Amino acid sequence: MEADEVNSEPAADSRDEWRLLAWTVLAVMVPVLITLWCSVQRSKRKMIIKDIFRRSKHGWHYTDLFNKPTYCCVCFQHIIQGAFCDCCGVCVDEQCLRRADRSLPCKEIMAPAQADGTLAHSWVRGNVPLCSYCAVCKQQCGTQPKLCDFRCVWCQTTVHDDCKSLLEDGGRCDLGEFRSLIVPPHYLHRINKLRRGYTEEHSKLAATLGSGWSPVLVLANTRSGNNMGEALLGEFRTLLNPVQVFDLSQLSPAKALQLCALLPPGRVRVLVCGGDGTVGWVLDAIDAMKLKGQEQFAPHVTILPLGTGERSVQLPGLGCGLRRGDPCGTGPEEHPGC
Numbered sequence: 001m002e003a004d005e006v007n008s009e010p011a012a013d014s015r016d017e018w019r020l021l022a023w024t025v026l027a028v029m030v031p032v033l034i035t036l037w038c039s040v041q042r043s044k045r046k047m048i049i050k051d052i053f054r055r056s057k058h059g060w061h062y063t064d065l066f067n068k069p070t071y072c073c074v075c076f077q078h079i080i081q082g083a084f085c086d087c088c089g090v091c092v093d094e095q096c097l098r099r100a101d102r103s104l105p106c107k108e109i110m111a112p113a114q115a116d117g118t119l120a121h122s123w124v125r126g127n128v129p130l131c132s133y134c135a136v137c138k139q140q141c142g143t144q145p146k147l148c149d150f151r152c153v154w155c156q157t158t159v160h161d162d163c164k165s166l167l168e169d170g171g172r173c174d175l176g177e178f179r180s181l182i183v184p185p186h187y188l189h190r191i192n193k194l195r196r197g198y199t200e201e202h203s204k205l206a207a208t209l210g211s212g213w214s215p216v217l218v219l220a221n222t223r224s225g226n227n228m229g230e231a232l233l234g235e236f237r238t239l240l241n242p243v244q245v246f247d248l249s250q251l252s253p254a255k256a257l258q259l260c261a262l263l264p265p266g267r268v269r270v271l272v273c274g275g276d277g278t279v280g281w282v283l284d285a286i287d288a289m290k291l292k293g294q295e296q297f298a299p300h301v302t303i304l305p306l307g308t309g310e311r312s313v314q315l316p317g318l319g320c321g322l323r324r325g326d327p328c329g330t331g332p333e334e335h336p337g338c
């Protein structure tokens with residue numbers, strides 16, 4: 001009997017040790033497995049979101065924290081994180097992203113005019129900019145804690161839900177205060193129907209937009225100046241036609257400047273946002289245009305230095321107009337935009 005007790009004690013001890021080991025392994029492994037599972041799920045979600053972004057007509061961006069009170073345009077709920085389109089201003093949470101992408105139209109870069117030749121407002125509901133005022137009653141918009149009020153993605157007019165039907169412009173959009181800088185979607189639609197190359201018909205069409213019309217192309221390098229380029233491009237896509245705003249990290253200046261050939265010669269301006277390298281790259285592309293015999297389409301250049309761009313403003317003529325004999329070969333009088 002005594003011998004049995006002596007034998008069973010070490011056996012019980014080793015059982016306890018095994019149990020302790022098992023619990024320790026379990027206590028360590030469970031959080032590790034949960035973390036692993038979560039990170040796999042997160043990367044799966046990211047892949048799905050990336051895929052939607054890539055195929056979308058919208059200019060989606062993801063944020064972990066909206067910088068103002070924001071409501072989902074699909075489920076109307078208050079959201080803290082999610083996606084927003086920097087072209088049309090639609091905001092959604094992750095769950096509603098796919099639905100929003102399918103059902104909500106974006107700012108159309110090319111669209112026919114109405115029967116009377118004018119453009120209709122293109123309204124997006126909710127998330128109007130802070131401190132925007134109703135075009136009808138002149139009271140502040142977007143003050144209610146819900147998805148409310150409308151903004152036209154072209155002219156930036158804002159109206160209350162109840163005031164929209166009282167707007168006295170007959171639904172016609174005049175493209176707002178930046179109309180002289182915007183390439184209107186109906187202009188591009190007509191141009192697209194005309195044959196290739198700038199013709200007399202193009203000039204007539206441009207004349208309908210007024211003598212002050214001087215469209216600006218924005219070329220920015222999103223890799224310059226601590227992501228300032230990214231934010232700038234977003235602002236310009238909101239205010240202008242997204243087709244005239246180019247991210248040089250995705251498209252070369254030569255390709256971007258091809259748009260100049262569809263716009264009236266001598267009127268186009270280019271705003272280059274970036275560092276010295278970016279500015280030089282764009283000027284080279286303009287030079288190449290001239291060598292190809294497209295001198296008439298060479299745009300006027302204005303520079304907005306980002307990052308290390310301060311050196312470019314020290315170059316002779318740059319930042320305040322280019323001098324004769326510079327790489328661009330044009331004088332300050334030919335750069336009224338500078």
Ligand SMILES: [Zn+2]
Pocket residue numbers: 072073074075076077092093095096
């Ligand atoms: Zn939602």
Ligand SMILES: [Zn+2]
Pocket residue numbers: 057058059085086087088089090105106107
């Ligand atoms: Zn959009």
Ligand SMILES: [Zn+2]
Pocket residue numbers: 120121122152153154155156157172173174175
């Ligand atoms: Zn409008």
Ligand SMILES: [Zn+2]
Pocket residue numbers: 134135136137138139159160163
């Ligand atoms: Zn109102």
